[in-house]
Amino acid sequence: MLKSVLCLMLILYMTMSGRKGAKRYMREITYTVALREAITEEMENDKNVFLIGEDIADFGGVFGVTKGLLDKFGRNRVRQTPISEGAIIGAAVGSAMTGIRPIAEIMYVDFITFGIDQMVNQAAKLGYMSAGAVKVPLVVRAQQGCGTCEAAQHSQQLEAWFMHTPGLKVAMPSDAYDAKGLLKIAIRDDNPVVFLEHRLLYATKQNVPDETWTVPFGKAAIKRKGKEITVVATSFCVHKALAAAEKLSGKIDVEVIDPRTLVPLDIDTITESVKKTGRLLVVHESVTQCGVGAEIVRQVMEKCFRSLKSVPKVLGGASIPMPFSRVLEEKAIPQELDIIETVEKMIKE
């Protein structure tokens, strides 16, 4: 496991440092540290920001994001809970309704199902149902993803559920820079935000500025410029898409776009790209059926159908509960090679 993560870090580091036009900064941090920096800075700036979740205090979170924050901020602001996802999210919603700003951590997004009433019936709707009298400035952080062989109840990727629920914002950062910048904005947002991290990204490193920064919601990042096909990828798939684009370079000029936030979705950046390239491929690990890709394709078809030179495609997860065995898990989600093959086929169309 450790070996594979280290190997992955190396690949990613090589991928990123090879990016054209990427600025070189002196400081290198992991995705985990980036998240921790965002939380720390916002907690320092606003005494109303606090953390609530399982194993977050003494242990520093199962994935280590909140390590050291108990010592810095104390138990009142780093509130460790029993295993009660419904009450974690409920308490976060209720406290947000009174004007304080909770950041709830759900260890695996799969467990958010215990708090789905609080997320979907409460957090998402209270602002609307009260005609703005109530605000829910809430962040629910959860990690998700495949690649560590944890089977069907620890490997789901549920962003489409939340994207399908009006009233929730959804962020999915793919690197350390975006993770910090987006989380800071999520914490300052007066709306409920579902902040989805990918567990294979935690150990990835990136060079970042010394000065702090923010990344706005609703602004996609063009992670690689290209002319012949637009690949929209989310979360960990951004790196697979970039690696595929690198392999294809010289043959096919691929543009890679990371929406960064799914709600709000920067459809304009995507359609602008499709108007230029005439081709669209969306790549994500979550299930293809009724998924994020389906929605992006719909919006692109409605906005620039006539610019398309080939049928737009979605490479997503198989419609199965995620299997345990490594070979089955790899087969169930898009891999770099799948992206390469699909892009090649689409270009020939």
Place this chain on the structure above:
Amino acid sequence: MTCQKFAKCLNRRLISEKAKINILRMMYLIREFEIASRKMFKEHQARGEFLGALHNCDGQEAIAASMGAIFRKDDYVFTTFRGHGHSLAKGAEPKKMMAELLGRAAGYSKGRGGSMHMFDPSIGLMGGNGVVGGGLTLAVGAALSAQYRNTDQVCICFFGDGAAATGAFHEALNMAGLWRLPVIYICENNLWAATTPINFGCPIKDISDRAAGYNIPGKSIDGNDVYIVYETLNEAVIKARKGEGATLIECKTYRHHPHCMVMPEHRPKDEKQAWLAKDPISCFENMLLQENILCREEQQKLRKDVRDLVAEAVDYAEKCPLPDVNTLYDYVWA
């Protein structure tokens, strides 16, 4: 139990005469509001207009009115889908409530909420909830907020006997007990969860017995007796304000009407008759007459004033315009 008998067992001097009159007035207001809202619904339904479901609380007024007499404006109340009484007792305006029942632009939620969703955080009214038990965990949060900010605010969460069977009940009370939060869970056990009798949904006689599992005090009381409700709630509020933690109170009561307007009556006639004889309003009225705090004349005037107020609210609501459909997308985002 007769009215006289239960009045004897308590310290009536706990409540000032003025407060007693205010409580009675609030009970009248809730009752008249419910009567008028049913009438209004029937008239609209007869014209083929849907107004959703209306869950009335006639018969349960003693609990809401006592809360209103004890609670401060900055305390928090989370209510249920049967929340008109709690909302009025927390200080909500009948006009804006009635307008919301009709989905009007001047309603509490500008026509986006209806009967079950009225909010006014400026008076601590944190809203009704369409989900059975939906407020249980949210109340943990409001109480946690008071503790976090080091204020002496208290939160009350109303719920029904049906909600006591949900998983949220356990998670919420466990957390409230664990962190000694300033929250009071009031179970209005009206003996029926929609059409399911309490003994089909709950294996114990008193829901308050569950408090022991959370290391908080629990009491089951006659929810139709103002003095008993007031005394019990007051004690819990004092404790919570002092930072001594949560309380679970089960108020045994009965709703005078079916679960909601669109459902027929299904409960045994004799059971209903027995509870109608224990109507909290006539019991409290009689007590105040006996205590010479109130005379018949004053009582009739009090009720008439309230009835006029509600009639005005209905009149106001009926005349209010419907929301502008171009505002459909307003308030999705803060």
